[in-house]
Amino acid sequence: MSVDTGAEAMQIPRPLAPVTKPKGLGIFRTGHVSLFSPDPAASAEYAVSHLGFLPAGNDDEGRHYLAGHGPDAYSLVYSPGVSGLEAISYIVPDDAAFEEAASTLARAEVDVVRNEGTSRFRPGPTLSFRTPAGHPIELRVGHAPEVPVAASTRRPEAAPAPIASDHVVLRTVDMEGEIEYVKTKLGLMESSQIQLPDSSALMAFFRGSKLYHCMALARADVNGLHHVQFTVKDGAAVLETFESMTRSGVEVLWGPVRHGPGHNMAVYFRDHVGHIMEFSSEEMTILDDENYSPMHWSVTDPRSADEWGTFPPESFT
Numbered sequence: 001m002s003v004d005t006g007a008e009a010m011q012i013p014r015p016l017a018p019v020t021k022p023k024g025l026g027i028f029r030t031g032h033v034s035l036f037s038p039d040p041a042a043s044a045e046y047a048v049s050h051l052g053f054l055p056a057g058n059d060d061e062g063r064h065y066l067a068g069h070g071p072d073a074y075s076l077v078y079s080p081g082v083s084g085l086e087a088i089s090y091i092v093p094d095d096a097a098f099e100e101a102a103s104t105l106a107r108a109e110v111d112v113v114r115n116e117g118t119s120r121f122r123p124g125p126t127l128s129f130r131t132p133a134g135h136p137i138e139l140r141v142g143h144a145p146e147v148p149v150a151a152s153t154r155r156p157e158a159a160p161a162p163i164a165s166d167h168v169v170l171r172t173v174d175m176e177g178e179i180e181y182v183k184t185k186l187g188l189m190e191s192s193q194i195q196l197p198d199s200s201a202l203m204a205f206f207r208g209s210k211l212y213h214c215m216a217l218a219r220a221d222v223n224g225l226h227h228v229q230f231t232v233k234d235g236a237a238v239l240e241t242f243e244s245m246t247r248s249g250v251e252v253l254w255g256p257v258r259h260g261p262g263h264n265m266a267v268y269f270r271d272h273v274g275h276i277m278e279f280s281s282e283e284m285t286i287l288d289d290e291n292y293s294p295m296h297w298s299v300t301d302p303r304s305a306d307e308w309g310t311f312p313p314e315s316f317t
Contacts (some may be wrong), residue, residue: 024187036081046272052160057088076297162230171220
């Protein structure tokens with residue numbers, strides 16, 4: 001038996017597929033979250049003293065900016081107001097992607113406010129608009145690394161120590177309509193759903209690039225914010241966060257838990273205003289969109305809430 005050792009018999013590796021370009025508006029990841037507070041200065045001080053954020057300054061309009069322990073100039077903003085969500089700021093990777101997003105929104109006849117102003121806290125233009133449910137979205141150019149921000153950040157020595165904002169969960173009345181908008185207009189990819197017995201979505205999780213979700217929708221009686229999330233370095237950091245918050249009197253609502261969707265380890269608590277916040281780590285990354293199929297979890301499956309068997313308190317849901 002002869003063996004052909006010629007080049008034609010060799011296993012020639014196929015070229016690697018190009019890096020997946022973000023779809024739709026080109027959203028790459030979450031940049032920062034702006035929340036309303038009746039006392040932004042007090043909320044910012046609490047976020048520094050109890051939640052591990054770093055002060056990043058304030059502007060003439062009364063906004064207070066807070067940085068995480070990652071590369072972003074700031075990850076959380078408190079603005080004058082009662083409470084709730086002022087905006088979710090999503091990042092596109094460069095100026096060309098920003099202009100393409102502006103053109104896409106114009107063609108779709110979305111009502112957009114473009115702000116060209118620059119300042120210490122606004123280094124470039126922004127596009128602001130609302131989804132059909134009224135959820136406020138902002139697009140801007142920002143840091144778009146090849147790996148999730150927390151993975152490329154050195155482990156902070158302190159705890160708690162939020163690194164970056166990675167996702168927001170929004171209460172939504174018209175789930176089917178908002179899911180369609182998020183997929184077709186925003187161009188986010190669906191990662192999974194938690195489904196009711198009739199197979200309708202109780203929750204839906206969407207990603208812009210590799211990280212499991214930058215946005216999630218939760219079926220509710222009113223539209224608005226459910227919670228905002230910030231990533232900590234690893235599982236040990238989640239446990240350290242829980243211990244530190246328990247000692248300092250932060251109102252811990254739930255956790256530590258290990259979610260089925262996303263597989264992230266998390267702890268939930270309230271900020272100075274009463275907003276629900278999540279610090280979590282080890283969120284699943286999806287490296288091959290072509291071969292990934294969105295998972296469907298039943299609401300009756302306890303692992304959809306916590307693989308370790310706990311359930312959120314009524315005040316959380």
